[in-house]
Structures are given as C-alpha cells and as structure tokens.
Amino acid sequence: xxxxxxxxIFIDEANDHLQSLNxxxxxxxxxxxxxxxxxxxxxxxxxxxGMSATMGFEDLASLTHEMENVLDLVRNNQLKMNEVIFDALxxxxxxxxxxxxxxxxxxxxxxxxxxxxxxxKAIVRGDVGGSSGKSSASSPPNDAPLVATxxxxxxxxxxxxxxxxxxxxxxxxxxxxxxxDCVLKAVRAYMVFEVLERNGEVxxxxxxxxxxxxxxxxxxxxxxxxxxIDKDQLKKSISGVSEIEEVKIMAVDRSSLAELDQSKQxxxxxxxxxxxxxxxxxxxxxxxxxxAAQPASQAASAETAKKAPAAPAKAAGAAAAGGRTIRVDIxxxxxxxxxxxxxxIDRVRLEQLASEVRRNDLTETVEHMARVSSDLQNIVLKxxxxxxxxxxxxxxxxxxxxxxxxxxxxxxxxxxxxxxxDRTVIxxxxxxxxHLIRNSVDHGVESIADRAAAGKPExxxxxxRAFHSGNHVFIEIExxxxxxxRDKVLDTAVKRGVVTPEAGKKLxxxxxxxxxxxxxxxxxxxxxxxxGRGVGLDVVKSKIESLGGQVTVTSAxxxxxxFSIQLPLTxxxxxxxxxxxxxxxxxFPLSSIVxxxxxxxxxxxxxxxxxxxxxxxxxxxxxxxxxxxxxxDYRDDEEAETEMLVVRKGDKLxxxxxxxxxxxxxxxxxxxxxxxxxxxxVSGATILGDGQVALIVDPNSLIK
Numbered sequence: 001x002x003x004x005x006x007x008x009i010f011i012d013e014a015n016d017h018l019q020s021l022n023x024x025x026x027x028x029x030x031x032x033x034x035x036x037x038x039x040x041x042x043x044x045x046x047x048x049x050g051m052s053a054t055m056g057f058e059d060l061a062s063l064t065h066e067m068e069n070v071l072d073l074v075r076n077n078q079l080k081m082n083e084v085i086f087d088a089l090x091x092x093x094x095x096x097x098x099x100x101x102x103x104x105x106x107x108x109x110x111x112x113x114x115x116x117x118x119x120x121k122a123i124v125r126g127d128v129g130g131s132s133g134k135s136s137a138s139s140p141p142n143d144a145p146l147v148a149t150x151x152x153x154x155x156x157x158x159x160x161x162x163x164x165x166x167x168x169x170x171x172x173x174x175x176x177x178x179x180x181d182c183v184l185k186a187v188r189a190y191m192v193f194e195v196l197e198r199n200g201e202v203x204x205x206x207x208x209x210x211x212x213x214x215x216x217x218x219x220x221x222x223x224x225x226x227x228x229i230d231k232d233q234l235k236k237s238i239s240g241v242s243e244i245e246e247v248k249i250m251a252v253d254r255s256s257l258a259e260l261d262q263s264k265q266x267x268x269x270x271x272x273x274x275x276x277x278x279x280x281x282x283x284x285x286x287x288x289x290x291x292a293a294q295p296a297s298q299a300a301s302a303e304t305a306k307k308a309p310a311a312p313a314k315a316a317g318a319a320a321a322g323g324r325t326i327r328v329d330i331x332x333x334x335x336x337x338x339x340x341x342x343x344x345i346d347r348v349r350l351e352q353l354a355s356e357v358r359r360n361d362l363t364e365t366v367e368h369m370a371r372v373s374s375d376l377q378n379i380v381l382k383x384x385x386x387x388x389x390x391x392x393x394x395x396x397x398x399x400x401x402x403x404x405x406x407x408x409x410x411x412x413x414x415x416x417x418x419x420x421x422d423r424t425v426i427x428x429x430x431x432x433x434x435h436l437i438r439n440s441v442d443h444g445v446e447s448i449a450d451r452a453a454a455g456k457p458e459x460x461x462x463x464x465r466a467f468h469s470g471n472h473v474f475i476e477i478e479x480x481x482x483x484x485x486r487d488k489v490l491d492t493a494v495k496r497g498v499v500t501p502e503a504g505k506k507l508x509x510x511x512x513x514x515x516x517x518x519x520x521x522x523x524x525x526x527x528x529x530x531x532g533r534g535v536g537l538d539v540v541k542s543k544i545e546s547l548g549g550q551v552t553v554t555s556a557x558x559x560x561x562x563f564s565i566q567l568p569l570t571x572x573x574x575x576x577x578x579x580x581x582x583x584x585x586x587x588f589p590l591s592s593i594v595x596x597x598x599x600x601x602x603x604x605x606x607x608x609x610x611x612x613x614x615x616x617x618x619x620x621x622x623x624x625x626x627x628x629x630x631x632x633d634y635r636d637d638e639e640a641e642t643e644m645l646v647v648r649k650g651d652k653l654x655x656x657x658x659x660x661x662x663x664x665x666x667x668x669x670x671x672x673x674x675x676x677x678x679x680x681x682v683s684g685a686t687i688l689g690d691g692q693v694a695l696i697v698d699p700n701s702l703i704k
Contacts (some may be wrong), residue, residue, distance in 0.1 A: 010055050013326060014100045017044045017051075020470035021093055027258045029086055029400075038075040045071060048096070057109040060099050067092050067122040074126060088119050090397075151255075157224070158206050164226045166466050168201075171257075172234065178221040182243040186215040191241045199237065200227030219245075224252070237386055242418070298349070330423060333384055340380045341668035344573065347373050350666065377573065377666075385420035385569075388466045388475070391430050392417045395437055395464060402441045410445050411458040412437075414542040421465035421473050425567055427474070428547055434541040436563045437462065444481035444561055454558070456480070471568060472549075472591070478562040484555040486512050493518065510651075513553035513561075517541040545700055547587070548683075550649065574669065576686075577645065578662035578694065581626050582602065582634030585694040586658075587667055587686055588645060592699035594653060595646040596661060601639065613655055615646060620653045623702050628681055629695075635661050647699040654703045669696065 013387070021044050028037045045064050052060035067089060073079035095113055103109040109169040153161070161171050174196075178188050189212045196202055200208075203224040207217045229235060231249050236246045347370060354366040377469060390413050400477050403410040421429070445451075445460035463478040485508055493499050493515040499507070507515075519538040544551050548568045555561035568591065577596070604611050604622055609621040622644075636642045636657040645656045667686040671677065683698035 006254065007055070008329070010051055011100065011104055013051060014048060014060075015102075017048045018093065018097055018100065019393055021048075023393065025086070025089060025093065026396050026400060028081065028668045032081045035075055038071055038081075042068065042071045042637065046494040049597070053107075057099065057103065059110050059113055060096060062470070063092055063096060063099075063113045063116060066117050066124075067525070069124050070120050079123070085123055088116070088123060089163075090401075091118070092116050129635040136213070153204060153224070154326065158257060160203055161224060161252065163530075165257070166251065170230065171252040173232065173250045173252055174234070174238070174606070175220055175222045176238060176244060177248075179243045179245045180219065181509045182219075185219070186213055187218070187222060188241060188243050189213075189436055191218075192244070195241065196223065196225060196227075199229050199234065200225055213294060234471050238394045265282075277538060329384075333423070337380060340377065341573070341670075343373060344377065344666065345670055345687045345689070350689075352689040379567075381422075381573065384423045386423050386426045386701065387420055387424065388416050388429075388473075389417035390435065390468075391426055391463060392432070395433070398434070399437065399462065402438060406442065406447075406588055408445055408447055410441055411459055411461045412464060413461060414464045415464035419468060419473055421567065422569060425473075425547055428543065429565075429567065432543050432565070433464075433475065433477070435537065435540045436565075437464065438560070440477055440481070440563070441571070444479035444483075447481050454482075472569045475565045476562055478560060480560040483557040483559055483561050484513055484516070484553070485557060486555075489513065489515055489581055510554065513555055516553065552699070573666055573702050576667045576696065577664055578667075579643075579645070579658040579686070580627075580660040581629070581631045581658060584631060585662065585688065586625070586629075586694060587665075587694050587696045588647065588656075588699060589696070590664065594646045594647055594648050594651070597644055597646070598641055599655070599657075600641050615653065615655065618653070620646070620655055621703075623654050623656045625656050625658055625697070625702075628702070629693050647702065649700045649703040652703050654699075656697075656699075658701060667694075667696070 021041060024037050024041045028034065028041065029083055034443050044317065045067050045069055045190050049064035049068065050509050051060050052058075052064065070079070070085065070089070073080055080084075084614065092113075095111060095116055099109045099111050102111070147460065164171050176189070176192055177184050182188055193202065193209070193212075203226060205221060205223040207221060211217060212221055225234075229237075231251060235247050235249050238244065297669070299567075323551065347366075350366050353372065354363045395414070396412050399410055399412040402408075438460050445462065446456070452462060461480050463476070466473060466475045466480075468474075490499075490504050490507070490512050493503050493512075494501050496518075498515055499517045504589075517537045517540070544565055544567070551566075552564045553561065554564070575590040577590055577593055599613060603613055605613070607619070611620055612619045613623075624636050625631075626636055636659070639659075641659050643660055645658060647654055649658055665688075666686075669684045671684055672682070681697055681701050682695045684696045685693050685699075686696060688694050
C-alpha cells in the first residue's frame, strides 16, 4: 500500500495552506474590515479540514472545523474580529502546524486541542470578552443557509439567479421543517413543491427532489426559489400545508450570490478528491488477487500520478497567473546532482586524457562535451535553487508575536524575497536568521516610551533583505533601534577575558561588534526568554561559517544596527584552485583567494614569534600549509622561493605557502563521511580527473 505517496501530497498541501492561513491572518490583522481576506482564510481552513478528515487525522479536522465556525460568523458580519479572536486563531495555527510536523515525523498527528476547541466554541457563543457574537448565539452556523456547503451553486444555477435578481424578480432561500410527528413527510414535501411551482421556479433543492420523493430526508429541506410573489405571501402559502412546523425564508441579493459560487469551492476541494480517489484505487488494487494486483496497482499509480498533480497544478495556475510548475521531491534532485557530479569527474578525466593523447578529433569531442556538460551543470544547479521567500515567510508571524510579548511596535519589511539560494543552504539558514531577528526585536528596537523619548516614531522597523552580489547572496537584518554600545561591549569583553585591555584598545568598531559572537557573550542587563542568555550569536556565526559564509556587523549608536550575512550560491560544485604539496594535492575555493604570487625566503620576517610578510602595504601572517597538514614529503622552510596564496576571511588576509599551483578547476564537494569528522583545516574532499582524491582546505580556519 503506497500510503507514503498520498501522505507526501497531504503534507505539501497542508503546509501550503498553513502558510496561506498565517499570511492572510496577518493581512487581516492589518485590515480587519476586509471580508475578502476572511473568505480566503475560510477556504484554506475548509480545504485543510477536508484533507485531514480524508487522511484520518481527526484532531486536525476537528480544530479546523471549529475555526471554520468562527470564520463563518465573521464573513457573514455576525462577528467582528478583535484581539481575542486573532490570538485564539493564531494559537490554533500553531497547534495545526505542530500536528502537521508530527505527521511529517511519522506520528499520528494527534494532539490535545480540547482547550482551543472550547475557546473557539465560546467565541461562537459570544461568551468571550470583546466578541460580538450575540447574534451568532441565536443563529449557529448550521442555521445559516446561505453558507451551507451543500447549498453552494454551480455556475449555471448562479447565472440563473443573478439574471433573475437583475431582472427584478424575487429570489429566496427557503427552508421548510415538517412536524416531528408527521407520518408522510414525502407527501407533505410534494404538497409544498406543488405550492412553489404554482408561484415560481425551484432552482436547486437539498436534498435532491428525487431523495425527497423517496423520503430520504430528516425533517427539513431547502430550496433556492425564484418567484413573482413577495415573502409574506409565499410564507403564508407554504404554511398552509398541513403538518408543516416552520418555514424560514431569506431574500437573496446580488452580494450574497457571490458567496455561493461553487466553482471556487470545487477548485479547493480538488486536492481532497484526488487524495480520496487515489486511496480508493490503491485499496482496490491491494485487495485484488496477486496475479492481477501488480498491473492494477501500476494502473492505479499511473492514474494517481495523473490525478494528484492535477489539482495543485490547477490551483497554482489560478494563483500564479499561468505559472507552469511541477513539484519534485528534493531527494530526486539530490540524486540528479550526485549523478551529475560523477559525470563532471569523468569530464575532467577525459579532458586530462585528451591533453595527453593530443588527437584533434578527440580534443574537439571532449571540448564539445565540456560545453554541453557546462550548460547541463547550470540547469541542474538552477533546479536546486529556491527563493529565500520560503524561509522569510515564517518571520512576519514571529515578529508579530515577539513585538506583542515585549509590548513593542515593530514593522518587518521584507525585500528581495525572490532571491534564490541552493536548497541545502536554505535548509540551514533558517535558524541563524531566527536568532538575528529575535535579537534585533529584543535588543535593537527600543520600547515605545524610549522611542518617543528619543524622538523616533513609536513603531520600530526591522528590514530583512536579500540580494545577489557576484557568486554570493547577501542577507541583511537592519533595525532602526538603539544600536550597539561599543564601550559597553568592549568593557564586557575585557571583564570576561575575551580580549585583553591592551588588545581591546586597538580594535576597530567592527571588530568590537564581532565580540558579540564570542561564546557565552551577552551585554543584556536583563535576561529575557527571548534572547540575552549569551547563547545564539556564537551558534549563528559557526553555522554560517560552516556553510562557507561569513557574518559582519555595522552599527550607529542611537540609530540602529545591521547584521550582514554573506553566503555562497551553492555548496555542491565550486570553482577551486588545485595546489601541490609533495605527492599530495589540495583544493582552495576560488572565492576565498585574493591573489597568487611567489615569495622569497628572506621576505618572511619574524614578529613576536609569528611569521609575517608585507603585502600591499600591510603586514599579514604567513601560514605553512605543509606544516599544518603534516605533509610527509614537503617542507617549505627548505625552499629559497615558494608559491603563496593570499586568502581572505572578511577583512583579514593571510599568505598560505604551497609548493606549486596545478590549475583552476570546477570540483564536486564530497563529504568526508562519519569516520573522518572534525579534521581541522579541511572542509571536504573531491575526486580529480586522474582518480586521485584531493582534500578541500577551509581558508576560514587558517585565519584567526
């Protein structure tokens, strides 16, 4: 039974709907009177409920059902959104996300939602302070016929009713309830229909006319009805039929018809139907005899494969103005990347062989293959690129909750969300950004009173922006808060022994700000549950550096701070400089190399026990790679002249001594595996064209 296939569809769709719910709830909080936003939220909640019920996640379904009841009252102007309702709905979204994450982790998606359900029910009853649900208490959602799902209209029915309203005819929704002791319900219903047909036309009935004739209904039935007589006359005529307990008639106008468009509802429910039909087909295939099971299952899978993507594709098409995309499992892209990596290694091998054999036809063929594979490489790399929007989307809600808990007013402004990064980086960058944004809101942006005293607007601003620059992506978090107190940071660093007082006097402003990233460092006067415990920024720095990036800080005291993160575009294939140390070969990422040169022995000087050289009118340290890596058959101190690489880490430079340069090459990063962890100065390995393994040196680890 291939339930995992349907589960992944459910998880993807559920996450999309939860994201949509969060975004639109934040929009609604800004524009609480905009009912169109409530409609979007309602449809997402409704679809999520249906999907969850179909997959058997009852707690998910019951919570979204109660959310629907609240939203239903809001969209029908029977309830006004207020802070209490927003907080309750946001808590529900948190709980739903938790349950979906439980499903992702292989759980059953169960959670105790009884408190939330009771809170939502209290809102519907009007028992919660601030809610204006009095009218709702007397008219629960199920009694609101205009929004009942079964009474939604298709385009044809909707068109008839709209034309009737435009032509001045009366359109009604009528609900007829027969007495409990009525023996022949179908006969009474027939008599009611006879009255209706004398005075107008029934457009739609629920249950269907056939079911009503066969007595397949409880005590009530509803119709949409076009008539030339008024409401009172109509009620009097229907009430004249025996054993009719109550007749509810509601006039339908043009605005209420807009809510009854079933086409939108169908669109959202397409996914649910796809999952349902897929399960039914798969179940049928599994139950069939073994001989027939395999082809049947294949047919079912093929059918499912056709049906399942159809619904999201349709929804996406409507939402993304004709964007044509497919959803591909990241594992398949990883496999594609691994296969291409092998191809790239073979290409380098072929190029080396062609240079040795020196045959024109072979050289031309290899050159053509190199061009094609280069294009293919660009495509494969682009396939893995994901907009940072997928990470940024979580922050508006987070900043909203943080600001609320800190009693601050904070606007989060996001720009460049369409900037693309490798999926591997995207997966890792979320947590560091959470730390930095939480720090900006907690430590950066002042309280409302402090901002007013400083002559600033009450609402602080945190800018989150992403942009490309060369082969890197920059992500910046800038706030207009109080900035970093340089003297306070330095004093704290000296007290904690992070720097000596003498060394501290020589530090630039930026170097002092970077002391914030020292482990356990905190200048917070008061420890909060948000930040200030001295954990976080050191983790941020190590995580970013593990991704091949770096973080820098600039600040203006009293005016705000900016944390800037520089990240590589991709971590899978990089351009590198291959160097030689005796019989061994090493690779340096080209993005870290500033310059290559040769240096004579007498140019290297001793300064406080460290070797340095003068480079571009500044003194930079010299690093012996052979010494650090304990190279068995090469020592640069025996050479009169040696080659050097000048590498960069932020603003710091260092000269790395090597025996010889080999060439520039595009290399495929391979991890060292679990048996070779925590090797200093080495970030991975690659396979060269001659089959030899070369270690990739991490330049950041060479510079202290």
